[in-house]
Amino acid sequence: MTNSARAVKKPRKPLGTNETFWGYVFLAPVIIGFLVFTAVPVVVSLYYSLTNYDGITDPKFVGFSNYIDLFQNGEFGHALLNSVYFTVGTVPLGAFLALLVAILLNQKIKAQSLYRSAFFIPCIVSYVAIAMVWQWMYNQDYGLINSVLGAMGLPQPGWLATEELAMPSVIIMTIWKGLGYNGVILLAGLQGISPSLYEAAEIDGASAIQRFTRITLPMIRPTMMFVLLTSMIGALQAFDQIYIMTSGGPGRATEVVCYLIYMNAFQYFKQGYASAMAYILFIIIFAASVIQLKVSEKNSEL
Amino acid sequence: MNQGKTKKIVYKTVLHIVLIILSVTMLVPFLWMISSSLKTTQEMFASPPTWIPRYVAWENYTYMLQAAPWMRYFGNTFFISALTIAGQLITCSMAAYAFARLRFKGRNLIFLIYLGTMMIPFQVVMIPQFKIVKILGLVNTHWSLIVPGIFNAFGTFLLRQFFQTIPKELEEAAKIDGCGYPRIFWEIVIKNSKPAIITLVVFTFMNTWNDFQRPLIFLNDDSLWTLSMGLAKFQGTYVTQWNQMMAGALITMVPVLVLYIFAQKYFVQGIVMSGLKE
Incomplete structure (x- = not known):
């Protein structure tokens, strides 16, 4: 029976009959892990967001009051605006600079692997350690940045200590740290463009600028979209550098959503309230990702 | 002809100059x-600041090594x-094999959900x-980080992409x-996937070594802390002496930097793979 069935279906089912069994066996650890540490938490988190859970006593159902609270008390809205500020500040500029870096690293000259390392090293070290280095560089009285500015006769602001400058300071540091990561992804994208396209364009008499706008830019677009999407998701979840460099301050100038969630969940023990904020963040990230994917699809159709 | 050659030399020289300037700029924070980590406190406040310390203050390092249990944090x-790496290698490679090679009902749907x-x-x-x-x-053990940490959708994806390139x-x-499938998995798939496996090891090492938020939440006792946490808490607890803090920051970075020197290729490969998600 099995033999004849196999003989008939041979081209469709070349492997043994226990394939399904082994498929699930090999997937089992990941499925268990996914259920325990992702699926269940996602559901439980939604439940917590509807309770007054404090991390210790049993959660009590309170309906939507956490959500009403967070939209009314202003602190969440403020943090959300800060997160948007941070995201808009880091993502487009960071991606643009990364493209320039990728183009520079794609030129056929010697020592490229050394140059690539210089851009790349910032992204392999921990945010905690490198954020401290930047904190010291931003120091108002003795930091490197103000020493240079002072030598040029320019004003020496308190970078992380002023409300207007704290966020731009963190943004600059974050762009610097992510540059190599995105640069390497875009570099791989550039190297994936077939050289024959450029050769053909050159024969047709296209200038270097035309080759860039007509070949490089359209061909790099999918990679660029990927970089924008992942950087955006990362930026909306920024935490480490804020925790180290400013603790959300001065005042609340750099209090981004994830910092506020952390503080509420693990310092003030308002875990129900923190879960509600996390869910709003989830929805925002999801919606923004879908919009971005739709936009990139539409663009690639044109 | 000759003019074209000169043009090319000029172009390359300009490119080198631009790249050298940018590279040095990128490395300024490290330099x-x-x-700073080798300066005396007095020299830290010198104006204009010095790059090469007049007196090399190794004592910043000896002080730091005594001030907190760094060796324990390191361990x-x-x-x-x-x-975490060992666990990820097992779970990710098994799932990646199933996703790449075995055909069964619901596979593609599960894969999409997992990526999602x-x-x-x-x-x-x-x-x-x-x-x-x-x-x-x-709670308050290292297992609170390790057990959830051994499941990694990105790692599964990375290995799956590689497994698909092994000739059927x-x-x-x-x-x-x-x-049988278990033997094929081990003898053929795993033994032919060394580059992908090293890439995953390097990547996971970098991520767990630098992780901050999870240790911050899951570990209470300072005897359990990681380097990142120890450094952050040190800054919060003591009056910040920047030269000593810089010594501490450098101490925590050294392992990742050393690994980078030896496994440069795999760091880059991991990132390139992460860009090929579509």
Whole structure:
């Protein structure tokens, strides 16, 4: 029976009959892990967001009051605006600079692997350690940045200590740290463009600028979209550098959503309230990702 | 002809100059960190600042090494990283094999859902995870980081992409010789995937070594802390002496930097792979 069935279906089912069994066996650890540490938490988190859970006593159902609270008390809205500020500040500029870096690293000259390392090293070290280095560089009285500015006769602001400058300071540091990561992804994208396209364009008499706008830019677009999407998701979840460099301050100038969630969940023990904020963040990230994917699809159709 | 050659030399020279300037700019924070870590407190406040310390203050390092149990933090971080890597290698490679090679009902749907989990922010799952870790009796142990950490959708994806490039003929031949799936998985798939496996090891090492938010949440006792946490808490507890802090920052970075020197290629490869998600 099995033999004849196999003989008939041979081209469709070349492997043994226990394939399904082994498929699930090999997937089992990941499925268990996914259920325990992702699926269940996602559901439980939604439940917590509807309770007054404090991390210790049993959660009590309170309906939507956490959500009403967070939209009314202003602190969440403020943090959300800060997160948007941070995201808009880091993502487009960071991606643009990364493209320039990728183009520079794609030129056929010697020592490229050394140059690539210089851009790349910032992204392999921990945010905690490198954020401290930047904190010291931003120091108002003795930091490197103000020493240079002072030598040029320019004003020496308190970078992380002023409300207007704290966020731009963190943004600059974050762009610097992510540059190599995105640069390497875009570099791989550039190297994936077939050289024959450029050769053909050159024969047709296209200038270097035309080759860039007509070949490089359209061909790099999918990679660029990927970089924008992942950087955006990362930026909306920024935490480490804020925790180290400013603790959300001065005042609340750099209090981004994830910092506020952390503080509420693990310092003030308002875990129900923190879960509600996390869910709003989830929805925002999801919606923004879908919009971005739709936009990139539409663009690639044109 | 000759003019074209001159043009090319000029172009390359300009490019080198631009790249050298940019590279040095990128490295300034590191150079400043090293320089500061070797200065006396007095020289830290010199104006204009010096790059080469007049007196090399190694005592910043000896002070730092005594001021906090860095060797213990180092051991903790290493333990967590090593076990997370070992766990990920097992779970990711098994799942990747199933996703890449085995055909069964629901495979593609499960794969899509699993990839989709990468979009879920950690903030959404962290509070229930904390509770689950508590129920499992792992709270305030290294296992609270290791056990959830061994599941990694990105790692699964990375290995799956690589497994798909292994010629199917190898498996077919093994099948004819009567090999079962577990043996094919081990003998053919795993043994032919060294570059992908090293890439995953390097990547996971970097991520666990640098992780901050999870240790911050899951570990209370300072005897369990990781390097990142120890450094952050040190800054919060003591009056900041920047030269000593810079020594501390450098100490925590050294292992990743050393690994980069030896496994540069794999760092880059991991990132390139992460860009090929579509």
